[in-house]
Amino acid sequence: GENVEQHPSTLSVQEGDSAVIKCTYSDSASNYFPWYKQELGKRPQLIIDIRSNVGEKKDQRIAVTLNKTAKHFSLHITETQPEDSAVYFCAAGDGNNRLAFGKGNQVVVIP
Amino acid sequence: GAGVSQSPSNKVTEKGKDVELRCDPISGHTALYWYRQSLGQGLEFLIYFQGNSAPDKSGLPSDRFSAERTGGSVSTLTIQRTQQEDSAVYLCASSLNRDNSPLHFGNGTRLTVT
Numbered sequence: 001g002e003n004v005e006q007h008p009s010t011l012s013v014q015e016g017d018s019a020v021i022k023c024t025y026s027d028s029a030s031n032y033f034p035w036y037k038q039e040l041g042k043r044p045q046l047i048i049d050i051r052s053n054v055g056e057k058k059d060q061r062i063a064v065t066l067n068k069t070a071k072h073f074s075l076h077i078t079e080t081q082p083e084d085s086a087v088y089f090c091a092a093g094d095g096n097n098r099l100a101f102g103k104g105n106q107v108v109v110i111p
Numbered sequence: 112g113a114g115v116s117q118s119p120s121n122k123v124t125e126k127g128k129d130v131e132l133r134c135d136p137i138s139g140h141t142a143l144y145w146y147r148q149s150l151g152q153g154l155e156f157l158i159y160f161q162g163n164s165a166p167d168k169s170g171l172p173s174d175r176f177s178a179e180r181t182g183g184s185v186s187t188l189t190i191q192r193t194q195q196e197d198s199a200v201y202l203c204a205s206s207l208n209r210d211n212s213p214l215h216f217g218n219g220t221r222l223t224v225t
Contacts, residue, residue: 031211032211034213034214036214036216042218043202043216043217043218043219044154044202044214044216045216046213046214046215049211049213051211089153089154093211098156098159098167099156099214100156101146101153101154101156102153103152103153104152104153104154
């Protein structure tokens with residue numbers, strides 16, 4: 001089955017700087033790559049997703065890039081703010097509505 | 112509108128007892144998932160229901176775990192003879208019956224086995 005890995009496991013950034021989280025996946029059939037944000041004690045919520053026919057997608061301060069050849073995709077957060085502090089999960093899906101999640105990345109924005 | 116609702120929000124049980132966790136998906140969502148999240152860990156897939164199709168049970172960790180979805184709506188996850196390693200947050204999510212539609216998660220049930 002699909003195996004998704006996230007790096008680094010923890011990331012600390014100064015407020016205003018950019019944060020980048022990278023995920024790799026194993027199944028070349030995967031074609032859907034969402035990112036979920038989970039604040040402390042809350043439910044995971046979708047923040048952005050990308051499909052395999054697109055190389056990059058942007059929504060305000062967040063963007064996701066996909067490299068299908070290398071089987072990796074990344075989340076980019078620009079001008080980080082304290083409310084960006086959370087655990088971010090990447091996932092990969094094959095179109096059958098079953099997602100494989102990474103272990104999560106703790107992002108800490110230092111004011 | 113109403114989101115995914117899970118109950119109870121917290122459950123403390125003694126080792127060896129059975130527990131039932133409930134999930135009410137968003138109305139109209141035909142896909143329903145159960146995930147387990149241990150402390151500091153990722154989201155571990157347990158089981159997936161899609162409409163009237165046979166569920167994908169490939170993620171259930173042992174035969175002590177089972178789940179039902181009645182009438183294509185409410186789902187119950189049952190853990191029999193609970194063990195301490197079952198302690199985790201159990202998250203339910205639902206989505207539309209559409210290719211790669213986003214998952215909407217509930218707040219989860221925090222299970223503690225003493």
